[in-house]
Amino acid sequence: MEKIKASILTIGDELLIGQVIDTNSAFIAQELNAIGIDIVRRVAVGDAWDEMWKALDEEQTHADIVLITGGLGPTSDDITKPLLCEYFQTELIQNEDALVNLKKIFINRTLAEKQMGQALLPKACTPIPNTRGTAFGMWFERNGKIIISMPGVPFEMKGMITDFIVPKFKQTLQLPTIGYRYLLTGGLGESAINDRIQTFEDQLPKGMGLAYLPDLGKVRLRLTLHGDNLEEVNRVLDEEFAKMKALLPDVIISDNGDSTEVALGKLLKSQNLTVATAESCTAGNIAHIISSVPGASQYLLGGIVAYSNQVKHEILHVKSETLEKFGAVSEETVKEMVQGTLNIVHSDYAIAVSGILGPDGGSDEKPVGTVWIAVGTKEYITTKKFQFRHNRERNMQLTTNHALNMLIQILRHANA
Amino acid sequence: MEKIKASILTIGDELLIGQVIDTNSAFIAQELNAIGIDIVRRVAVGDAWDEMWKALDEEQTHADIVLITGGLGPTSDDITKPLLCEYFQTELIQNEDALVNLKKIFINRTLAEKQMGQALLPKACTPIPNTRGTAFGMWFERNGKIIISMPGVPFEMKGMITDFIVPKFKQTLQLPTIGYRYLLTGGLGESAINDRIQTFEDQLPKGMGLAYLPDLGKVRLRLTLHGDNLEEVNRVLDEEFAKMKALLPDVIISDNGDSTEVALGKLLKSQNLTVATAESCTAGNIAHIISSVPGASQYLLGGIVAYSNQVKHEILHVKSETLEKFGAVSEETVKEMVQGTLNIVHSDYAIAVSGILGPDGGSDEKPVGTVWIAVGTKEYITTKKFQFRHNRERNMQLTTNHALNMLIQILRHANA
Known part of the structure; x- marks a missing residue:
């Protein structure tokens, strides 16, 4: 046709x-x-x-x-x-x-x-x-x-x-039968995903297409199949989609077309959990993105925009010694920001970020693009250091996306 | 030509x-x-x-x-x-x-x-x-x-x-001489601006164009003139631009092409002032937009994302009676949010917003789109109620833009 x-x-x-x-x-x-x-x-x-x-x-x-x-x-x-x-x-x-x-x-x-x-x-x-x-x-x-x-x-x-x-x-119109499956992944780059699924890609049935749609800190993978019979198209797609998901269990954000913030909202709601943020370099963007889903007030309690060290210390109770010894952009600081947020907002989870987005403020030890993220509960905190290489706006988006993804992976894992 | x-x-x-x-x-x-x-x-x-x-x-x-x-x-x-x-x-x-x-x-x-x-x-x-x-x-x-x-x-x-x-x-290339002047205004709609400057528009010199470029809560006005002589083009443009500005003194955000956040940053820096936010419905977006300008840490100290009433009360010290009697979306609440922010963040100015962005959460008395904004210092607080009629995302952007504009007009006035 x-x-x-x-x-x-x-x-x-x-x-x-x-x-x-x-x-x-x-x-x-x-x-x-x-x-x-x-x-x-x-x-x-x-x-x-x-x-x-x-x-x-x-x-x-x-x-x-x-x-x-x-x-x-x-x-x-x-x-x-x-x-x-x-x-x-x-x-x-x-x-x-x-x-x-x-x-x-x-x-x-x-x-x-x-x-x-x-x-x-x-x-x-x-x-x-x-x-x-x-x-x-x-x-x-x-x-x-x-x-x-x-x-x-x-x-x-x-x-x-x-x-x-x-x-x-x-x-x-005489239209072809066409089916899609979307897998949204976070935390792995295009080529790292490619390394993991190249063998899978090589064995795809004839006519099935796989597209990589990269975004900041996330990659959307799309399987496409044209055919004559819708049931058959869906059957083959489901089979291959399951194989692909099995190769990427630790980086899946959603397998149904949901955006990051919608996927996060569903995970929190289904586990009856709440979240709060402590944001230095993103200055509120993480909470704002979480809030963009209707009904977010069920799980987003609030947060602290801790732009100055004074706010980090006085409101979030990050210790002066920590700020002096390790600096505002450090693992120790974001950990204490998580703890402080949990203490004052009383949420189940807290996300904390601190970084240098640029163009100024970098040093040899902590160049522009250095970002620390911590996500955790009263029981445990995960931290991760990133080194981004983009401009202020993109570094901010990358920080936001990686922070949300870290929480999603914890919740998916906790749920499994 | x-x-x-x-x-x-x-x-x-x-x-x-x-x-x-x-x-x-x-x-x-x-x-x-x-x-x-x-x-x-x-x-x-x-x-x-x-x-x-x-x-x-x-x-x-x-x-x-x-x-x-x-x-x-x-x-x-x-x-x-x-x-x-x-x-x-x-x-x-x-x-x-x-x-x-x-x-x-x-x-x-x-x-x-x-x-x-x-x-x-x-x-x-x-x-x-x-x-x-x-x-x-x-x-x-x-x-x-x-x-x-x-x-x-x-x-x-x-x-x-x-x-x-x-x-x-x-x-x-043989290019024409062409000149532009941009006036960014906030708080007035396209037709309200038109009412104010129609007489001015009617007397514009032949060949000079005036365009209205509307955005959410702001309108950019552009004067354009083609000519042969650059000096003459600039002289005529400056003359008409001054007339136009004189008709809109209370709504000017910038007259030099600056965006809202850049204009705000310059006003705060030049007056050596600091700002903090208390955001309910925007959930951090106002602080985030202020922070998007490099060097914003000079004047943005931080803020509170007060999404839940508990955060409004426990961290910002909004009185329980206020929340019970007037509700979270009320003049009284945003005023106390400003006061609470000034007390705990110690900034010169604070911006507070609380509203119902939709699609759910509205009532007869406070329909979706009801937003209260307060901006002020320890000495005085200005409040304003808005009734927006858009979707969640646009209501959020409108709230952000109007809040920033209110602070800009206060700072421009204080400076005059």
Whole structure:
């Protein structure tokens, strides 16, 4: 079966002047990839009639489906709708669903005439409902090509992709059966993981792909298999996925697509445990990341941002002798930070970090990037020293990710 | 003068499967816009020979300059260099500078043969030095078009744009004179700012543009003027910029391009003041953002992540009666959180926040999005209530940005 090819066409000056970073395309690509449609090109053009017309023509020479985002607002520089009308030689007619939707959104406000235009849609298109905003999407078909127009607002676009476009693709297109398995690992680099699983990789069934998707301090591994029969695809994937997991038992963060913070939250909740942090160099980022999961207040009690030595000493009760003798960035200090946090916040677990993120503050003995992390309970504390080699921001992220991973591995182990 | 047009061509499968969000293009667009070059298109294609070749041809029909990023690594799926070699009918030769650079980077490691290939460059190109990695860039010229190839690694690409490409454009191209002024404001929405400065906007000299670049809780205003004479452009811009600032004295964060956290750091340092935080719903993010500026330890002492009521009471000494009578999300609680922080961290200023970010935890009286912020000293405390209407993540960012802005306005006022 020929793979179906799609191109993403983004309309809007804001993308060409660097004002906005395009996150829409990544979402669309992920959703379409998951159902077996290949994105072959992504193109952004400005709010310019000729450029957009030419791009529409061109993209149909590259792809079977063109997904357009942007240019659907009610102002005069939003040209997508009039252009598509002319492109498909059709006219605007009032759409009742779009009108009802519009009136619902403006229930307590006056509808200006230019907003009323949002209820007009090209006669030749299949309207795509927008449950999250005023601009409906449009679905055109001509000469075997599908042209889809969506708003540029990520939240509205995502609703259309999930609720309408992907289901309609699944119904109307001949798509391959495709399966994925994701393993999120922490603490090992790409090449170290490769060393462990190369032999496994070499024996993968024909057609199964393994991708390494590295991030700071973590690597996501993805198994992909195309096939004709979904049950068979899932059976083979499950078999290989189990083999892969068995090779990496000590570094697994999640095997179901969960992010680090979601995986950590589930581990803590299922064991009815609480956590607190004592953060020097990350200055609150670890607690903040833990808190980003809805319901985190069940297991995150709080923490201390111990940026100054005074806070380390007076609030966390790190001994002055420890700070003087070993320094703020030392195994002894992070250990005492864990103990102090457990004593004053009364959590089951505490995470403590102290390091030199740069660009300044390094020394021969403790260069920029030196970070100590401690994780533990009243009974035992694990510590680890890291030497990062990136800039301040990345060193901070690495510290955060490694600290969370250390706690996850302890909890997974305790649970086993 | 005809404006010079550029197109950005990004090579790499990772952009088409949604694995990576393209931040390079925004950077390139900003840097080129600043010297008067228009980006007319941005195109991403996979690591596929034919697709890339066609895209190269096509982009030259749209633009005078094509900037390619990606596909320069040492592995076999990195096809940019061999393709450009064939495209420009030239051959690879060893480049001495690239070799010296490579040996420097591998000083303590063995250079594998595929890495040695990084020192080979097409004969027909002007090499672009890479001070931050192994892959040199390439600059080709043919038929009046400029084709530039850079690595996809953002840090390396940025070095080439700043140190080599922009200076060479300035030297060799006839660029328009263009000037910008940026005013970062906090606390007022786009339309509220518009109400204040509409009359000013209406009287702007011909050719001067004003753009509103809204972000969460802040709006960046940009004045742009093209002209022939740089001195004249700057004189007119300064004049109008002063008028605009005079209309927004109470909401200015910075007038020199500084971010919120950099502006805050400068205000604290120049007044020799320190700050600490007490964060419930943001769980450390405010301290973390303050700490992201190198040297922040001069003014950030630390803080308390007071996620649980127990931490609010036991560590920050918020009274039990206050928590019982008014609740954790109340003016009284954030005020006592400020006082408690000042007492235990001994900073000059403290910021305290408490709110319900959602999706759960709201009530009729205090719906999701209710946030109280207090900022103050031992002498006085300012409080403000907010009602945000976004998701958890955006409500958290809004809380952070408004809290930082409140402190900035106090410090700017105290300084005046």
